[in-house]
Amino acid sequence: MKFLTHPLTKRAAYTVLFGATLTACGSGGSTTDQNNVLSSSMDGTRSMSLGTYVPQSRGTTTGTNTNTGATNPAGTITTVRFEGTSSAAQTNVPVTFGQVFVAGDLPANSGLVGRLEDGSSLPLQVDVKAKHADGSVRHAIISTVLPTLNVSEVRSMSLIRGTAAAATPAAITAPLDAGFTASVSATLNGVRYSASADQLMRSGKAKVWLTGGAANEWHVMAPLTTSSGIQHPYLTARFAIRWYPTVKKARVDTVVENTWAFEANPNNYTYNAEVVVGGKTVYSNPSMTHYHHARWRQLAWWGSATPEVNVKHNTGYLIATKAVPNYDQAISVPEASLNALKAEWTGAITQPMATGLAIPSMPTTGGRRDIGLLPSWTVMYLLSMDKRAREVTLGTADLSGSWSSHIRDKQTDLPVSVNDYPYMSVLGRGSDTFNWKLARDEKFPACAVAGGCGVPNDHDTSHQPNLAYVPYLVTGDYYYLEELQFWGMYSTLVDNPYYRGFEKGIVSPDQVRGQAWSLRTLAEAAYITPDSHPLKSQFLGFIDNNLDWYNNTYTTGAATSNALGVITNGYAIVYEDGTGLAPWQDDFFTSAVGHAAELGFVKAETLLRWKVKFPIARMVGQGACWIGAANYSMKVRDSYTSPIYSTIAQVYKKSSPDYTSTACASDAMAKVLGLRVGEMFGYAPEATGYPANMQPALAYAASYGGTEGQKAWALFEQRNFKPNYAYAPQFAIKPR
Numbered sequence: 001m002k003f004l005t006h007p008l009t010k011r012a013a014y015t016v017l018f019g020a021t022l023t024a025c026g027s028g029g030s031t032t033d034q035n036n037v038l039s040s041s042m043d044g045t046r047s048m049s050l051g052t053y054v055p056q057s058r059g060t061t062t063g064t065n066t067n068t069g070a071t072n073p074a075g076t077i078t079t080v081r082f083e084g085t086s087s088a089a090q091t092n093v094p095v096t097f098g099q100v101f102v103a104g105d106l107p108a109n110s111g112l113v114g115r116l117e118d119g120s121s122l123p124l125q126v127d128v129k130a131k132h133a134d135g136s137v138r139h140a141i142i143s144t145v146l147p148t149l150n151v152s153e154v155r156s157m158s159l160i161r162g163t164a165a166a167a168t169p170a171a172i173t174a175p176l177d178a179g180f181t182a183s184v185s186a187t188l189n190g191v192r193y194s195a196s197a198d199q200l201m202r203s204g205k206a207k208v209w210l211t212g213g214a215a216n217e218w219h220v221m222a223p224l225t226t227s228s229g230i231q232h233p234y235l236t237a238r239f240a241i242r243w244y245p246t247v248k249k250a251r252v253d254t255v256v257e258n259t260w261a262f263e264a265n266p267n268n269y270t271y272n273a274e275v276v277v278g279g280k281t282v283y284s285n286p287s288m289t290h291y292h293h294a295r296w297r298q299l300a301w302w303g304s305a306t307p308e309v310n311v312k313h314n315t316g317y318l319i320a321t322k323a324v325p326n327y328d329q330a331i332s333v334p335e336a337s338l339n340a341l342k343a344e345w346t347g348a349i350t351q352p353m354a355t356g357l358a359i360p361s362m363p364t365t366g367g368r369r370d371i372g373l374l375p376s377w378t379v380m381y382l383l384s385m386d387k388r389a390r391e392v393t394l395g396t397a398d399l400s401g402s403w404s405s406h407i408r409d410k411q412t413d414l415p416v417s418v419n420d421y422p423y424m425s426v427l428g429r430g431s432d433t434f435n436w437k438l439a440r441d442e443k444f445p446a447c448a449v450a451g452g453c454g455v456p457n458d459h460d461t462s463h464q465p466n467l468a469y470v471p472y473l474v475t476g477d478y479y480y481l482e483e484l485q486f487w488g489m490y491s492t493l494v495d496n497p498y499y500r501g502f503e504k505g506i507v508s509p510d511q512v513r514g515q516a517w518s519l520r521t522l523a524e525a526a527y528i529t530p531d532s533h534p535l536k537s538q539f540l541g542f543i544d545n546n547l548d549w550y551n552n553t554y555t556t557g558a559a560t561s562n563a564l565g566v567i568t569n570g571y572a573i574v575y576e577d578g579t580g581l582a583p584w585q586d587d588f589f590t591s592a593v594g595h596a597a598e599l600g601f602v603k604a605e606t607l608l609r610w611k612v613k614f615p616i617a618r619m620v621g622q623g624a625c626w627i628g629a630a631n632y633s634m635k636v637r638d639s640y641t642s643p644i645y646s647t648i649a650q651v652y653k654k655s656s657p658d659y660t661s662t663a664c665a666s667d668a669m670a671k672v673l674g675l676r677v678g679e680m681f682g683y684a685p686e687a688t689g690y691p692a693n694m695q696p697a698l699a700y701a702a703s704y705g706g707t708e709g710q711k712a713w714a715l716f717e718q719r720n721f722k723p724n725y726a727y728a729p730q731f732a733i734k735p736r
Helices: 173-177 197-202 315-320 335-344 376-384 387-402 469-475 478-493 512-528 536-555 583-598 602-611 613-620 648-655 667-673 690-704 706-717
Strands: 076-084 090-100 110-116 121-123 125-131 137-149 154-163 182-188 191-196 207-210 216-225 231-244 249-258 269-277 280-290 294-302 309-313
Touching: 076 090, 076 137, 076 315, 090 309, 090 469, 110 137, 121 137, 125 207, 137 154, 137 512, 173 197, 173 231, 182 197, 182 216, 182 231, 182 249, 191 197, 191 231, 197 216, 197 231, 231 269, 249 269, 249 280, 249 478, 269 294, 280 294, 294 387, 309 315, 315 376, 335 376, 335 387, 376 387, 376 469, 387 469, 387 478, 469 478, 469 512, 478 512, 478 536, 512 536, 512 583, 536 583, 536 602, 583 602, 583 613, 583 690, 602 613, 602 690, 613 648, 613 690, 613 706, 690 706
Parallel strands: none
Antiparallel strands: 076 154, 076 309, 090 137, 110 121, 110 154, 125 137, 182 191, 182 269, 191 216, 207 216, 216 231, 231 249, 249 294, 269 280
């Protein structure tokens, strides 16, 4: 039998200043409401080589203390564990972490108390960042100081509802009075440019991120400047100073950017980089090549010994919040794999302008661990809460700034938005970017010199990994929030303005997988961005605009809809001379819509109930055979101008007669297809195979597709050949 593995027509695209490429490839104490901001073509095959994958140990569970077996105190919402990772015992250990809550678990005006496993209580500072529709806390940043933490000790703390109490924050002069200093410098062609965090703090222009008795965080920024006051036109320093007043320690978060949107003559810059904290050099690179529209980050501590603690969230509770998909908690990540992950995390891939475990060139083809609702290593971290997986997850998120997709508006000091520049675009050409209403051209400036903006890290939407969302959930670090926002804004501005609806930011012109990952990113940014952040309403608007477009096109648009439940817009039907589509890309889209629905976007539920018809029908529809449900491609119409088939039986019959000439799942079918009896087509044993790609879509179908959805999932679960997700669990999603 000749199976449908035809080349995917390459999307008309071209490389511009920002290096965007759109080539085809495989699948890829007190509670304070501190929401104030600062202010190429498919060849029909996929390499299934997974490289070094890594899984888990068990996360904590709600209701019992995992260290003692004791029942948690009444009023406990969840538990958090603290693992000592230092080679020596620690005392007075400052800790800050992000926590997402189930709606209603932490009502408005409530507080939190921390109860350690020995019965002692800890005051908790709770900086509320986002709330649910009922006013209860959705996401908060929690700070405290652990009295003791021995070597390799794991302490458990229950988060218990309590009464909110006022706490006096430290003044910004407190760390300065204690002698705090920090700076960053870049020496280009013998000229030294620098910025001083302590001098910027003295200016009084700091923005507050955390405030209270346990932790205070201030953000300051300035262009790198020479000793004579000459500012570098592009290089800018940003410092986030987190001060723990009771222990007199400060965490120094230093970020250097080359990101301005409309500054003339952008370029890559090579310089001698140095970060100094408390008079000590904590990072240096004598020949840093800083790519245009990219940024790098370094963390260091000021004060005595650096706190070393791994915060282990309650995996079951995190999943119960629906902030992350329902990953299979029965998966156990092998210890050897965690060690392998740690061994892989070394050398050049961990340095600024590298990309960690993510593929530097996003358009690279093949089964990949960074493709999915979340990357493989992030899911391993969620399921294990292991310090090695955490280091890789946060470290790769630190490096998500290395792609030239970071475009900041100098007027707002925020990621640039199509709300402000509706005609700007990466893919617009000629007069496409001219704003006729305001009589201005909103195109991005050309590179300073030919070849001066060449970069090894190629980005696109069709393979955009989800690097920063979970790191922000669990840490509350503003850097990760901005990374999520940068990638969200890039998703809205990449397409031609006339195709995306200008300021609406519609992602429909993209490949189907590109639509999927862009919707995922926009939904997460809208869900978790702090309520008072200037971009909150914009991200809510973008996801709303997109859901309206899809619902108007498919769920209520009789003329443009179809009975199969398949996405037909953008670059969807490009196989078999414009008659076939890629079910795996369609499944990516279904899973992204399912994730958005679980995040609480009601319009996504409407779209999802229409969308799950396709994965359901491929499994249990009349005339279907589930063995071929995850085919590489499927024919959905007779010609480029013909209507979409009305039944799944037509799809199977026209896609391959083998599914109708032999009994489904029979010995005869297996022989014809070259499979084992009961084996699905499409690399069934592989954790990144096409059946694996289909699993999240079927999981959401079981939750939103009624009895037929449940029937489809049950049949999928009964299949004989399944992947070992322990080594690559990014598609191991189950129904709620």
